[in-house]
Amino acid sequence: QPPEPPDEDKLAIDRMLQLIDERLEVAPIVAQSKWNSGAAIEAPEREAQILDQVAKEAGETGVDEAFAREFFDRQFSAGKQIQRRLHHQWLQEGRPPFADPPDLATDVRPVLDRLTPQLIDSLADMQRIAQVEGAGRYLRERAIVLVQDDFDGEPRTVALQPLLDRMEP
Numbered sequence: 001q002p003p004e005p006p007d008e009d010k011l012a013i014d015r016m017l018q019l020i021d022e023r024l025e026v027a028p029i030v031a032q033s034k035w036n037s038g039a040a041i042e043a044p045e046r047e048a049q050i051l052d053q054v055a056k057e058a059g060e061t062g063v064d065e066a067f068a069r070e071f072f073d074r075q076f077s078a079g080k081q082i083q084r085r086l087h088h089q090w091l092q093e094g095r096p097p098f099a100d101p102p103d104l105a106t107d108v109r110p111v112l113d114r115l116t117p118q119l120i121d122s123l124a125d126m127q128r129i130a131q132v133e134g135a136g137r138y139l140r141e142r143a144i145v146l147v148q149d150d151f152d153g154e155p156r157t158v159a160l161q162p163l164l165d166r167m168e169p
């Protein structure tokens with residue numbers, strides 16, 4: 001029998017995976033909003049602003065700042081991958097603008113901003129659990145169940161990478 005993390009750690013890993021999935025779920029809404037407005041998928045100043053906030057809150061929560069930055073950078077990459085794939089698809093379909101598009105600033109970004117502190121708290125758990133035997137194995141197994149595999153599972157792989165890099169197998 002391979003070693004398994006304690007139940008409490010399993011719950012914390014599940015929680016992290018649910019939050020990652022929730023964040024990825026927002027990407028298609030971002031894509032819709034940008035499809036209508038013509039805004040670029042890449043918003044580097046917005047990413048920089050989130051990362052500044054992340055660095056500050058990570059410090060206060062005892063999360064390694066480089067780990068937190070790397071983690072969020074990968075979440076951005078995964079989200080942008082989804083946006084690019086959808087825009088590519090819609091371009092090929094000749095899709096017209098969406099009828100009732102969400103507003104990026106007032107409807108969509110606040111949803112992502114609410115997830116940020118929850119993800120940082122969860123990162124504090126992950127930092128501790130990284131040393132627990134079987135944590136990486138459990139995370140890998142549960143990710144298949146809890147995180148969407150849209151677009152061939154590529155965004156999922158990207159989003160999980162910083163966690164798996166740290167975890168005991």
Ligand SMILES: C=C(O[C@@H]1C=C(C(=O)O)C=C[C@H]1O)C(=O)O
Pocket residue numbers: 030041042043044046047050075076077079080109112
């Ligand atoms: C989600 C957006 O698109 C991209 C992805 C971001 C993210 O995942 O937080 C942030 C900025 C953009 O580069 C956005 O513009 O808000």
